[in-house]
Amino acid sequence: MNIVYELIADGFFAAIAGMGFGAISDPPLKAFPGIGILAALGHALRYALMDYAGIDIASASFCAALLIGFMSLLLGERLRCPMTVLYIPALLPMIPGMYAYRTVFSMIMFMQNIGDAALSSEYMAALLLNAVVTVTVIFALAVGATIPIFLFKEKAYSMTREKPRNRKRHDGNVLADNK
Amino acid sequence: MKTEEQLQETLDFIGEYAGQLLGSGVHTSRVVRNTKRIGRSQDINVHITTFQRTAILTVSDPETHRTLTEVIDIPQLPISFELNSNLSALSWRAADRHMPLCDIREEYRRLVSRPKINPLFVMLMASLANASFCRLFGGDLCAVCIVFSSTLVGFSLKQELQKMGLNHFIVFILSAFMASLCASSALVFNADAEVALATSVLFLIPGVPLINGVIDIVEGHILLGLSRIINALLLVVCLAIGLSATLLLVKNSLL
Structure with a gap:
């Protein structure tokens, strides 16, 4: 029961974070619920993989991004909006903020303790560790969500196209399905 | 023809x-x-x-x-x-x-020429987002509230400075400094200061150009993808400079 509660709470906050960060980039209003759902599913999956299955943050982020990518393929078609409009804001809550922060913090502490060999090498190690995790996770997120586009090119490239029954030529005749 | x-x-x-x-x-x-x-x-x-x-x-x-x-x-x-x-x-x-x-x-x-989303609504949404981000990173209720208010301050500063047409690197440095400075009040309230400081500046992360850059690179538009990433990284550096200024002020209480 506790697990379910934690997953739901995690997804809930991720949904708010996704929609909020999405709002900065001026998404269409119809996309907001979709962004929320994707962000919640992705983040909850990553949380489950990391906390219950013991998978590392980069692989877990990759799996979550993959899920978000596939779901945006389904939702994008329904909402008629490009996949990137849905999945970019949904990925944002998974940006490893704490690692990014610790990168900056260790860099400052490294510079402050440059004369002390033991302390400076400790902060250098922390700097490297946090920087590598940050960069890897961001790369895994972007690539994971993009893979579905490569797999389903045809579908991914025509998200904003009208359904065939609505397509009318300018002169009123229904158009044949030309590419 | x-x-x-x-x-x-x-x-x-x-x-x-x-x-x-x-x-x-x-x-x-x-x-x-x-x-x-x-x-x-x-x-x-x-x-x-x-x-x-x-x-x-x-x-x-x-x-x-x-x-x-x-x-x-x-x-x-x-x-x-x-x-x-x-x-x-x-x-x-x-x-x-x-x-x-x-x-x-x-x-x-x-x-x-369609009107954009109301800037006040965007500000509120961004603050809520940052506050939930703080919760996701394990911040306590006090830290969540502090992050919410410091994002409000930082975000409105960013909007005002952008309206004035100030160089966007400087806008990022100043807003990051302001937001993190407000968040450092967590030290006074005995809240999760590290989480509050880390999340208070995250609304400035240029996520769209970063992810667009990676998409461009994997799709073969490598030059433009790299330019996008470099552009985004410059903004991240500005964010880090603003955050560093706050950290230099309060680092002794954080250790």
Whole structure:
């Protein structure tokens, strides 16, 4: 029961974070619920993989991004909006903020303790560790969500196209399905 | 068959359309596909080469093999997913319905002049987002409230400075400093100061250009992808500078 509660709470906050960060980039209003759902599913999956299955943050982020990518393929078609409009804001809550922060913090502490060999090498190690995790996770997120586009090119490239029954030529005749 | 003027007119419109897309944060392969599709609706071929600040556009009439080329400047616009979505849909409508150029242009003008989301709403949403981010990183209730209010301060400062037309690097440094300085009040309230400080500046992360950059690179538009990532990284560096200023002030209480 506790697990379910934690997953739901995690997804809930991720949904708010996704929609909020999405709002900065001026998404269409119809996309907001979709962004929320994707962000919640992705983040909850990553949380489950990391906390219950013991998978590392980069692989877990990759799996979550993959899920978000596939779901945006389904939702994008329904909402008629490009996949990137849905999945970019949904990925944002998974940006490893704490690692990014610790990168900056260790860099400052490294510079402050440059004369002390033991302390400076400790902060250098922390700097490297946090920087590598940050960069890897961001790369895994972007690539994971993009893979579905490569797999389903045809579908991914025509998200904003009208359904065939609505397509009318300018002169009123229904158009044949030309590419 | 197109006359010289018709070809020029089409080129001008496609140039404006492509510039608008590239300026408002659409990844490269989509811009290329959309412009080609608009060209197809007018029965001409379009080829486009894109850079960060300019793009080169060539249109040719397949019947007469007449070619026109133009270099367009890419305007620096705020990121807009709505335009991304609507202008893509417009390109499909144009191609599917064989819309005449004047109709496409009219609809384009209508879509571009649509009002943006209310800035106050955006500010509130961004603050809520940052506060939930703080919760996701394990911050306690007090830290969540502090992050919410410091994001409000930081975000409104960013909006005001941007309105004044200040250089965006400086805007990022100042807003990051302001937001993290407010968040450092967590030290006084005995809340999770580390989490509060770390999350207070995250609303400034340029996530869209970062992810667009990676998408461009994996899709083969490596040069433009790298330019996007470098651009985003410069902003991240500015964010880090602002945060560092606060950290230098309070680091002794954090250790």
